[in-house]
Amino acid sequence: MKKILLDTNSSSVLFRGKDSKLMDEVKSTEKIFISTIVIGELLTGFKAGSKEKENRTILEDFLDDYTTEIVDVTKESAEIYSQIKVFLRRKGTPIPNNDIWIASNVIESGAVLITYDKHFLRIPGLRIWENLKIN
DSSP states (O other): OOEEEEOHHHHHHHHHTOOHHHHHHHHTOSEEEEEHHHHHHHHHHHHHSSOHHHHHHHHHHHHHSTTEEEEOOOHHHHHHHHHHHHHHHHHTOOOOHHHHHHHHHHHHHTOEEEOSOGGGGGSTTOOBOTTOOOO
């Protein structure tokens, strides 16, 4: 089964229809995961913008799709988070905490991360979308 987990930036790009490769990837995927962390970041962006109601509607429609599943933080993802956090600290290559939580959800769910952020490449074993556009 082909499974992906959308990062915040890829969710935003998807909702705006700005990347045809991303659209094709999503259409060909059997299971789409989205982390509660990503939802929180999206809602924060919506509140800061001028189209909160419109953006919330797009998000809710996406979440209501039968192929989309919300991934919560669990005890297992907390364990994975701690391993990643310590690894990155020891390497001297930190990334934002929310992105470590998102990576933990990706690893726990066995999905491929769809993102445009290159700092995720610092996490060993994290499966990342091959069409990554490096930011």
